[in-house]
Amino acid sequence: MERRKLHAQGPEFSRIIAGAWRWNLSEASVHHLIGTSLEQGITTFDHADIYGDHGNEAIFGNVLRGSSSLRGKMEIVTKCGIKFPSAHRPSSWVKHYDTSREHIVWSAENSLKTLSTDRIDLLLIHRPDPLLNPEEVAEAFTSLKRSGKVLYFGVSNFTPTQFEMLQSYLSFPLVTNQIEVSLTHHAPLFDGSLDILMKHRVAPMAWSPLGGGKLMESQSSVFAKASQYKATETQMALAWLLKHPSGMFPVIGTTKSERIVESAQAIHINLDKQDWFEMLKIVQGKEMP
């Protein structure tokens, strides 16, 4: 598995990242998924405080606690800033965002506990908060960085102006923006989202890299060349993202070991430029101008 830095002053991650979004499973199942991922060279795991209604970090953490050698073999990403009504968060009565200094620090420290670890490799602001006070975020990040509790910081779902605004308040670089991008959701290739990251020499993380499987159902001709590459449709969809010069890190969301193995192999596919544009033409319904 290829490994690469998100930014010159950022962490080195496996190019394919395992997302724990849907890993509200038994500890045995999660242990098995972690093992399969590591065997494939997928060493980076993507969490959020809220995944599995605030439960997935704890399941993952219990696995780490029971198997002390695991933590040293992996990098952990988690997120903070979204609050929604839940039995586990009774104080929230409307979905909202909280990027106050207090909440970021509390959330990171809470993630450390639930994940049974002494450090988070990368902490992301989960969504652009219209009430985001950049000075408070900078204070929270700086405090967490100094204490060694969080090593690197980034954002998720930020627009270009939101990214540059927050960056302007920080004395160290945001090392990623985790955004939705796939053959189904290809707007970021044209709307500036990827340009701005390339301008800042920051690699994107790509969530929902298979587009929720919608393509497989409705536009399977996009994968017509799969057999020539001896690849599956999933591998073709990932290879299409991996070809982009921004150096995207796809975050796969599967709960099946065999799909992790399948996805990891996408790293070896180098799509021909014309095949890449043919796939884009099919999903856009028109050729390039």
Added chain:
Amino acid sequence: MERRKLHAQGPEFSRIIAGAWRWNLSEASVHHLIGTSLEQGITTFDHADIYGDHGNEAIFGNVLRGSSSLRGKMEIVTKCGIKFPSAHRPSSWVKHYDTSREHIVWSAENSLKTLSTDRIDLLLIHRPDPLLNPEEVAEAFTSLKRSGKVLYFGVSNFTPTQFEMLQSYLSFPLVTNQIEVSLTHHAPLFDGSLDILMKHRVAPMAWSPLGGGKLMESQSSVFAKASQYKATETQMALAWLLKHPSGMFPVIGTTKSERIVESAQAIHINLDKQDWFEMLKIVQGKEMP
């Protein structure tokens, strides 16, 4: 009343600003509105050369001439750059913009005369002019600054790229962009308009902060919590803007003394974060993603 600088190198204004847009009233009435504003700590008054078909500055100026102590207690904002057909401007036969060096200087000097003052605290380009020549604007601003006729400069209704383009030609900072923002017109919270100002450490002025009263008529549920805050709907709408981390200065447009008093009290309301998001959810018709 809270006072705050628009920019570290900018003027200090009252957080709520009195707009003279509709003050085409008798001198006695305007004198009364000024008095009420000052009593409430509202010391900043927002004009434009064209308000009241080029008449409001003169009415205000007549009040200042008749009451010599007033000028020292206030800050005056005015604008230039719009020309439209009017009996008072017979040379215009189509609505257009003029941001030539000559017109900016002439308009500022004309405002000084009509306002009966020796200085304008803040001069804004009223609208983004597609024929704006940034070198000419820079020359006009520099000349007016050196002569002490205008102390600070800004823009109004500019997009982020227009703001950064003009700023790049100036040796001193634009200290504001006066834009439309309200519960009715909430796009600026998401489209980069406020981000870019926060990036430049510049506070916005917010025109039509009540959204023209449309909300009060059609979506009054947005103010459901007003009684809990012991607040009126107007105060809730202003408090919603004041909560934004960009540090907006709402420009109220009323012609009634009692509404000035009412608006000024909004400064004391600190909306709970969840109430703020609930109001946003109602005006957007959906919760945050």
Added chain:
Amino acid sequence: MERRKLHAQGPEFSRIIAGAWRWNLSEASVHHLIGTSLEQGITTFDHADIYGDHGNEAIFGNVLRGSSSLRGKMEIVTKCGIKFPSAHRPSSWVKHYDTSREHIVWSAENSLKTLSTDRIDLLLIHRPDPLLNPEEVAEAFTSLKRSGKVLYFGVSNFTPTQFEMLQSYLSFPLVTNQIEVSLTHHAPLFDGSLDILMKHRVAPMAWSPLGGGKLMESQSSVFAKASQYKATETQMALAWLLKHPSGMFPVIGTTKSERIVESAQAIHINLDKQDWFEMLKIVQGKEMP
């Protein structure tokens, strides 16, 4: 004919540029069009590798080879990066872009041969390539610059973020962005496309400056003042662009000598500001806000 630099460190071009897009004509005809252009002071010629299905550069080059004094009297712009299925490019089976280092260098060298010249004054990336690797483009440009084969570099049809992204990888300035702009296609005056170039002190080149002639057919009232200026509709359309403070260089696309003469004279028309806004009002269908 006015001459002007595209950028302080860029080439000096004639303000009106002759486009060779449709010059798939006999060598005699092209020779005549070149002669007429030069007589009018139009010394800059705009090509692309693909114009005339990859044939127009060669026709132009044959004229230069047969008339050795011509090259020294002109500046040549050409473009690279688009590939499409053609009998002349049998390896392309889908329209796509190629901005790899190898292709840019190969294409520039191929243009030198077909144009029968030892230097290209300005080379443009024809379209924003979603697979554009800015480091490769920077290597290709640097190599071509060092060898003296290409003197200056720019882009075409780039968005503001694409322009700033690529610029950030170069040690010398992009000297233009050639974009579509006309009375018919006036969005660039408002969407940031021209602002960003003015911010970078870069002059745009304007392709299809007459909007494909659509206006002349459907909205001829936009040219109501033509007779007052003793101008033709074509001249009015060009004068409208020339008035813009970005300092646009219109690229005219005609194949008729008399139209070259007609267009060149547009340089002497200075539209009144109100006439300019009246024309904008007509094509927008509304006056400015």
